[in-house]
Amino acid sequence: MPTNYSQLVSSTLNSDRNAIAKTITLIENQSGPYKEILDALYSHLGNAYRIGVTGPPGAGKSTLTNHLARLIRDENLKVGIIAIDPTSPFTGGAVLGDRLRMGDLALDRGVYIRSMASRGSLGGLASTATQVADVLDAAGYQIIIYETVGVGQVELDIADAADTTMVMLVPEGGDIIQGLKAGLMEIGDIFILNKYDRPGAERMEKDLEYVLHLKEPTSGWSPKVMPTVANRGSKIETVWAEINRHRDFLKNNNLLHHRRQLRLKKHLKAIIRAEIEHRFWTPLRDKMLSDYLVKDQPDLSPYTLASKMVEELMSKI
Amino acid sequence: MPTNYSQLVSSTLNSDRNAIAKTITLIENQSGPYKEILDALYSHLGNAYRIGVTGPPGAGKSTLTNHLARLIRDENLKVGIIAIDPTSPFTGGAVLGDRLRMGDLALDRGVYIRSMASRGSLGGLASTATQVADVLDAAGYQIIIYETVGVGQVELDIADAADTTMVMLVPEGGDIIQGLKAGLMEIGDIFILNKYDRPGAERMEKDLEYVLHLKEPTSGWSPKVMPTVANRGSKIETVWAEINRHRDFLKNNNLLHHRRQLRLKKHLKAIIRAEIEHRFWTPLRDKMLSDYLVKDQPDLSPYTLASKMVEELMSKI
Numbered sequence: 020m021p022t023n024y025s026q027l028v029s030s031t032l033n034s035d036r037n038a039i040a041k042t043i044t045l046i047e048n049q050s051g052p053y054k055e056i057l058d059a060l061y062s063h064l065g066n067a068y069r070i071g072v073t074g075p076p077g078a079g080k081s082t083l084t085n086h087l088a089r090l091i092r093d094e095n096l097k098v099g100i101i102a103i104d105p106t107s108p109f110t111g112g113a114v115l116g117d118r119l120r121m122g123d124l125a126l127d128r129g130v131y132i133r134s135m136a137s138r139g140s141l142g143g144l145a146s147t148a149t150q151v152a153d154v155l156d157a158a159g160y161q162i163i164i165y166e167t168v169g170v171g172q173v174e175l176d177i178a179d180a181a182d183t184t185m186v187m188l189v190p191e192g193g194d195i196i197q198g199l200k201a202g203l204m205e206i207g208d209i210f211i212l213n214k215y216d217r218p219g220a221e222r223m224e225k226d227l228e229y230v231l232h233l234k235e236p237t238s239g240w241s242p243k244v245m246p247t248v249a250n251r252g253s254k255i256e257t258v259w260a261e262i263n264r265h266r267d268f269l270k271n272n273n274l275l276h277h278r279r280q281l282r283l284k285k286h287l288k289a290i291i292r293a294e295i296e297h298r299f300w301t302p303l304r305d306k307m308l309s310d311y312l313v314k315d316q317p318d319l320s321p322y323t324l325a326s327k328m329v330e331e332l333m334s335k336i
Numbered sequence: 337m338p339t340n341y342s343q344l345v346s347s348t349l350n351s352d353r354n355a356i357a358k359t360i361t362l363i364e365n366q367s368g369p370y371k372e373i374l375d376a377l378y379s380h381l382g383n384a385y386r387i388g389v390t391g392p393p394g395a396g397k398s399t400l401t402n403h404l405a406r407l408i409r410d411e412n413l414k415v416g417i418i419a420i421d422p423t424s425p426f427t428g429g430a431v432l433g434d435r436l437r438m439g440d441l442a443l444d445r446g447v448y449i450r451s452m453a454s455r456g457s458l459g460g461l462a463s464t465a466t467q468v469a470d471v472l473d474a475a476g477y478q479i480i481i482y483e484t485v486g487v488g489q490v491e492l493d494i495a496d497a498a499d500t501t502m503v504m505l506v507p508e509g510g511d512i513i514q515g516l517k518a519g520l521m522e523i524g525d526i527f528i529l530n531k532y533d534r535p536g537a538e539r540m541e542k543d544l545e546y547v548l549h550l551k552e553p554t555s556g557w558s559p560k561v562m563p564t565v566a567n568r569g570s571k572i573e574t575v576w577a578e579i580n581r582h583r584d585f586l587k588n589n590n591l592l593h594h595r596r597q598l599r600l601k602k603h604l605k606a607i608i609r610a611e612i613e614h615r616f617w618t619p620l621r622d623k624m625l626s627d628y629l630v631k632d633q634p635d636l637s638p639y640t641l642a643s644k645m646v647e648e649l650m651s652k653i
Contacts, residue, residue: 054639061637280629283638287625288613290642295616296609298650308604312597320378321600322371325607332649333615 024052028059034097034158039131046150047135049293057150060157067099067156068266071165071181073174073206078187079213082249083258084166085124090259091162092129099155101148102134103167103177131155145176146289149282152180178206179285182278183265185258187211188227190219204234207242208265211258215246240268304328341369345376351414351475356448363467364452366610374467377474384416384473385583388482388498390491390523395504396530399566400575401483402441407576408479409446416472418465419451420484420494448472462493463606466599469497495523496602499595500582502575504528505544507536521551524559525582528575532563557585621645 030038042060045053070087072080084100091098124130135151152163165177178184186207191214210231212224227244236242245261247254269275311317311324319327347355362370387404389397401417408415441447452468469480482494495501503524508531527548529541544561553559562578564571586592628634628641636644 054643058637058639061639284625284629287628287638287642290638291616291646292609292613294642294646295612295649296605298646299608299612300605308601311604312601320375321604321607322375322378325604325611326371329608329611329615332612 024056024059028056031056031060031154031158032063036128036131039154039158040133042154043133043135043151046147046154057153060153063157064153065156065159065161067152067161067163069152069163069165069180069182070262071167071177071184072187072211073167073177073184073203074187074211075189076168078189079247079249080166080168080187083187083211083213083247083255084164086249086252086255087164087259088124088130090256092124092127095129096161097129097159098131099152099158099160099163100130100132101151101155101163101165102132103144103148103165103173104134104136131158131160143176143289144173145179146286146293148177148180149286174203174206179282182269182275183208183262185209185211185262187213188223189214190217190223204231208240209258209261210242210244212244212246213249215254216248216251220246238274239272240265299332341373341376345373348373348377348471348475349380353445353448356471356475357450359471360450360452360468363464363471374470377470380474381470382473382476382478384469384478384480386469386480386482386497386499387579388484388494388501389504389528390484390494390501390520391504391528392506393485395506396564396566397483397485397504400504400528400530400564400572401481403566403569403572404481404576405441405447407573409441409444412446413478414446414476415448416469416475416477416480417447417449418468418472418480418482419449420461420465420482420490421451421453448475448477460493460606461490462496463603463610465494465497466603491520491523496599499586499592500525500579502526502528502579504530505540506531507534507540521548525557526575526578527559527561529561529563530566532571533565533568537563555591556589557582616649 027038027042031042042053042056045051045056072084074080081102084102088098088100125132133151133155135147148165152165155163165181167173167177174186184206186203186209188210190212210227212220212227214220215224224244224246231242231244243261245254245258247258249255266275269278307328311319317324344355344359348359359370359373362368362373389401391397398419401419405415405417442449450468450472452464465482469482472480482498484490484494491503501523503520503526505527507529527544529537529544531537532541541561541563548559548561560578562571562575564575566572583592586595624645628636634641
């Protein structure tokens with residue numbers, strides 16, 4: 020391995036925080052020898068358990084995550100937190116503000132916190148999140164929590180990258196049907212009803228349980244609704260117990276392996292997609308595209324042009 | 337052109353509603369001769385103006401769209417509405433319920449309404465939305481409105497597919513900062529503050545104008561905040577006037593052409609990406625992947641496997 024990144028790899032494996040940060044930045048920017056580094060780290064993956072927490076803004080995801088992290092630390096497990104901000108696709112910056120609230124956790128060497136923006140990487144968010152989690156896994160973190168706001172694709176991406184996916188809702192959301200339409204039913208292994216001390220909580224709990232009940236469990240797992248009041252730290256231990264129950268369920272039914280194979284498959288396809296696209300756009304093809312675009316009356320439709328360009332590549336196989 | 341789809345193409349060009357519906361379904365499912373049809377329709381594109389409406393659930397997007405459609409019909413222009421439901425990625429079904437509210441519009445032959453799910457097509461949502469809009473454009477619809485809920489990628493996709501992007505907010509949202517963080521600042525050409533009769537509306541209007549004011553307009557266009565009460569049909573004509581003002585601005589500054597070139601470029605790249613991926617996964621490569629996944633102790637990391645598979649393709653060029 021060339022020295023330029025072998026040092027970064029070995030320091031990352033030794034859980035050196037600066038090295039971890041540098042490695043993750045390379046991955047986020049898809050720059051430098053990031054693929055070589057991921058490759059070198061791969062044989063050191065330690066089977067970290069990966070938990071996704073998703074839900075609307077203000078649901079209390081960060082607060083729950085912080086409390087969970089403390090419980091995990093009490094068991095002497097190292098925890099990595101990846102806070103994904105789907106709302107900053109442009110700046111590329113991710114907001115660390117929330118993290119300031121973490122207080123004692125921020126000083127705990129057994130906790131690594133990283134914010135990342137969800138700007139469109141070639142391989143997609145699920146792929147980037149998996150890669151960042153792989154770094155923390157190789158660095159010895161046993162539990163990894165992804166935390167993200169979002170509807171639609173972001174949530175699906177996180178579910179793709181996680182072993183257990185938790186969906187967090189609040190009574191005032193009222194948008195329970197909206198939320199369930201959002202495919203949350205399908206991705207949630209555990210439903211957290213936070214701010215349970217607010218009006219309408221019990222009603223919402225019943226509605227939610229009813230809707231969940233309607234769904235035929237395909238895997239044999241029936242997701243529960245867990246009431247919490249995260250800002251008072253109330254009932255967090257029941258959530259942690261439920262995560263462990265889900266983990267045991269997956270393991271005992273050989274579903275964890277299956278989930279991870281599926282994840283690896285999607286991840287591989289995403290890596291390949293990104294790699295091909297990266298290599299497809301040679302300066303020559305870039306020029307073909309530019310030449311086409313400046314024409315006022317293109318002689319070809321974009322579909323014909325695309326077919327020609329792809330055919331030219333694929334016919335050589 | 338083979339007869340199997342030439343009939344569909346000519347009927348679509350004649351604005352036959354059944355033909356349009358069939359064509360769009362083929363595109364949504366990426367099945368049948370959909371690429372050939374898009375190719376055949378391409379030379380008939382009539383320069384339809386494309387408007388995106390986005391914002392949180394319950395902001396009043398459908399209501400605004402319906403009223404806008406009536407104004408557009410008053411000018412004797414044909415209008416196509418593409419309602420994208422980012423919340424049904426799983427079923428593949430799109431909800432037509434909202435459309436039932438359209439009443440008279442639903443019977444107007446000058447209006448075509450289509451719901452589509454935003455499930456992950458290979459080319460991405462922006463690409464599929466553009467293709468569906470192309471069909472309506474070729475069928476003679478002069479104004480096309482995309483309407484979608486969503487944060488993050490969905491909104492960006494719609495902005496990519498639209499000439500004018502409108503962001504709709506409501507006072508009770510309160511989430512103005514959340515919304516602006518969401519990159520909405522960057523994509524909004526017009527901001528609609530709906531439910532302006534609700535408490536807090538004026539305060540929110542001022543906040544919003546202040547934040548928009550902070551942003552240096554890069555194109556010379558300063559987005560305005562337009563108050564509306566869509567469910568009473570109030571101020572919709574000012575929104576339509578503002579859309580036309582933005583359209584004129586883009587045209588007069590040669591920015592419309594530039595926007596559309598950029599859109600075509602992204603669209604072309606998406607088509608090519610989808611085409612390559614489709615052709616890459618031959619039965620042989622599928623088998624290589626499956627064989628790799630079943631190994632308990634893979635001899636290669638996924639990165640090495642991906643590189644090998646891509647190298648094998650690309651080295652032949």
